[in-house]
Structures are given as structure tokens and as C-alpha cells.
Amino acid sequence: MNGIKIRGTGRALPEHVLTNGDLTRMVDTSEAWIASRTGILERHIRTGETHASLCRDAARSALERAGVAPEEIGVCVVATVTPDTRVPSAACTLQKALGLSYDTLCFDLNAACTGFLYALHTTECLLAAAPKKFGLVVGCDLCSRLVDWTDRNTCILFGDGAGAAVVEWRAEWPSAGAVLGCAGNDELLRCPAPPEEGYLTMEGQKVFKFALAAVPWCIDRVLERHGITAGDVDFFVFHQANARIIDLAAKKYRIPPEKYYKNIQRCGNTSAASIPIVLSELADADRLPRGSKTLLVGFGGGLTWGGALVEMA
Ligand code: ACO
DSSP states (O other): OOEEEEEEEEEEOOSOEEEHHHHHTTSSOOHHHHHHHHOOOEEEOOSSOOHHHHHHHHHHHHHHHHTOOGGGEEEEEEEOSOOSOSSSOHHHHHHHHHTOOTTSEEEEEOOGGGHHHHHHHHHHHHHHHOSSOEEEEEEEEEGGGTOOTTOTTTTTTBOEEEEEEEEEEETTSOOOOOEEEEOOOSSSEEOOOTTSOOOOEEOHHHHHHHHHHHHHHHHHHHHHHHTOOGGGOSEEEEOOSOHHHHHHHHHHTTOOGGGBOOOHHHHOBOGGGHHHHHHHHHHHTTOSOTTOEEEEEEEETTTEEEEEEEEEO
């Protein structure tokens, strides 16, 4: 038995807020349509901020709350599909900004909206072999970079932001027991890389159906792996892609309102950042006390999906 617990979390959101009302002046849509179909009322969109500045601010705040010094970090993984530069990676840029040691493993990881879960699992595995037992796991996406602002099917859904978690690995702690999956598919959700031109495209309804199947699959596998029931979980944190997906999952597992949370109304879908931003908001509100067990569920492009059970240290 060996695994990670979360020591501290942080987040950073761009200052500028784009409301549904603003979007009605950009595309043929209505505030009521967006609110009722997605649960989103507004989202943060970068103006002066960069991917690097959001990663840095979220990570600094997580380190501070964890009481961990930059030189204690053994592994730093940034989950993202929208870095400022491909080389250096966002994680290497973050290493420089925070003053992480030269022997810290720093790299980016692309699993779209499931990125934070993939990064958490990767960090847990790497920390088992690393001399330093603290890891920095960041999810950051500037979705505004991927979005065609004339496409009403997608531009209403996304926001920008970063979230970070400092984790600690100990031999006597149980593994987060992540369950991760992937089914290569470039029809439902696609965003080309240069030199090919184009923005993110999505078959919304089909992705919605995929999510409705992926979420219970993840929850069931995590519960099974840990030998617990939904009632034993202290908190559920879902990727914030659509309020309806979260509410349906809550209904299916009879999760009471005090055990799950939505910030999609304020943040939209921030891709890899959504889960750590939620964790950070909950921690600041003292809703994730020490010892509490949180079941994380993510899904998104790839297609990818995943779940894990993490404890607060
Ligand atoms: N305003 C008004 N009408 C719209 C808008 C809009 N912004 N967007 C689409 N419509 C129209 C459509 O054109 C369609 O019209 P039609 O019937 O005349 O063709 C109608 O509304 C219904 O469209 P649907 O796509 O069926 O709407 P739906 O209820 O499925 O909601 C949505 C669409 C919100 C995108 C939903 O399907 C969804 O949330 N999907 C999941 C998205 C997701 O989870 N993504 C996660 C991964 S993202 C990542 O990994 C990067």
C-alpha cells in the first residue's frame, strides 16, 4: 500500500468575466439557452494573463497552503492542451518561475479535460521512485485559445483558469487507486495542431451521451477498487462540463447536495483546470477537512475518462 494525499490546493482565474449577455452580442444565442442547457452564467477569459502566469499563481498558492517549499518538490506535472509554448513546456516554465530544483521532474501531459486525473496518477507513480516525496500537480487551460468565437455550439461552454494541488507520497498511505480510460476518437471532439488550421469542434450531444456513460463507469470502478460504497465518500468532485451531467450523476448515486459542488455557473468548462479549481474553492470554504475522502471524476477529449479517491492530509 502506498500513495498520495493532498496537502494544499490553489487556483488562479483571469480577471475578465464574460457573461452570457456578452455572448448574445457575439453569436446567435440567448442567456436562457446557455443557462438552461449548460448551467453556465459566466466564465473568466484571459486578457493580460498568460498560461504561465496562471500556472505560477495557482501553484504558489497551493505551495503556500501546503506549507511546502519549492525545493521539496520532486515531480511537477502540468496537465494542459494550451501551453504558451511547446518548448519549453509549461512545467519547465513553472520550474523557473517557482525556483523548483534542477532535479525536479517537470513535464506537460495532454489528456484534455481528464488531464488532472492523469497527472495525479502519474505523479503518484513517479513519487514512489523519487527521492523527494512532494509533487506539484497543475491543471491549466486557456480554452479561449481553442475556441472559434463565431461558433455558438462551442464558444459558450469554455473558460480559462488554473488549479494546482501539492501532494505528498508515503509508503503507509493507500493509493488514490486511479482508474483511467481512453478511446481514440477524432470525430466527437477535435482540435488540430498547427500547421493545420482550425478550432475546437465537438459533437455536443454525442459527447454528452459519452459523459453520461463515463461518469458512472468511473464512480463504480473507484468504489470497487477501494471496497467502499458511495455513502462512504465524503465529497464528489466532477469535471465541470455541463451542470446537467453533474446533477444526473448526483441523482443516480443519491449524493446529497452538501456532498457535491458546482462552480460551472461562474467558470464554465476550464478543461484540465476544472477539478483542481473546485478542490481549491472547497478547501478555502473548509469543506474538505483533514482525513476527508473525495472522489474525483473527469472525462473529455481523446476520448479520455478517469476517477480517483484522494484524501486530504
Ligand atoms: N444558443 C442557441 N442555440 C444553440 C446553441 C446556442 N449557443 N448551440 C446550439 N444551439 C442549437 C443547435 O443548433 C440545435 O438546433 P437545431 O435543433 O435547430 O439543430 C439545438 O440548439 C440543440 O442543440 P444540441 O446540441 O442538441 O443541444 P444540447 O442540449 O445537446 O446541448 C451542449 C449542447 C451544451 C454542447 C451539450 O451537448 C453538452 O454539454 N455536451 C457535452 C460537452 C462536454 O461534456 N464536453 C466535455 C469535453 S470538452 C473537452 O474535453 C475539451
